[in-house]
Amino acid sequence: MFRSPFMNAVIEMAEECRNGEVPVAAAIVFEGKIVAISTNDVETSGIPWRHAEFVAISEALKKLGVRYLDKASLYVTLEPCAFCSAAIEKVRMRDIFFGAYDTKCGAIAHTIRLFDHSMVKPRIIGGIQEERCSSILRKFFGKMRSTGKRNVIEDEVEQSFDDAWSVLEAGSR
């Protein structure tokens, strides 16, 4: 099984997320160190594409003073969406390590499967500590449901976790 202290770091950050953001966290690792780590910043910034990966990538570029992250690795608790996958492609990320699968919005193993059609071929490992990563999101959406704070997009996102979850459960039987 794939184990990494960096994956644990992003999982712990997502678990501690209390700012109303969908609890996803991402880190960029370069030369064995985390150079940038972030949760989603959609609610706080009001910008719908400020996903954890996008924020961490932007910070890493700035901190390292580089244009590409072809010697860096991304660790994220959820399969990146199409927007983040495009950003990952643009910076030529060397590795993508992610936790939960996202059957509706994920763009690595689902939907457009961006890297199937790209010249950029990062190493990709998905499903790392998947149950733990999925449960963070399920708990969050469960809480949203009980407090009545929901919208259509959240319903759809949650449904995609339910789908992924049933695939997982079916596979483990």
Ligand SMILES: [Zn+2]
């Ligand atoms: Zn994204």
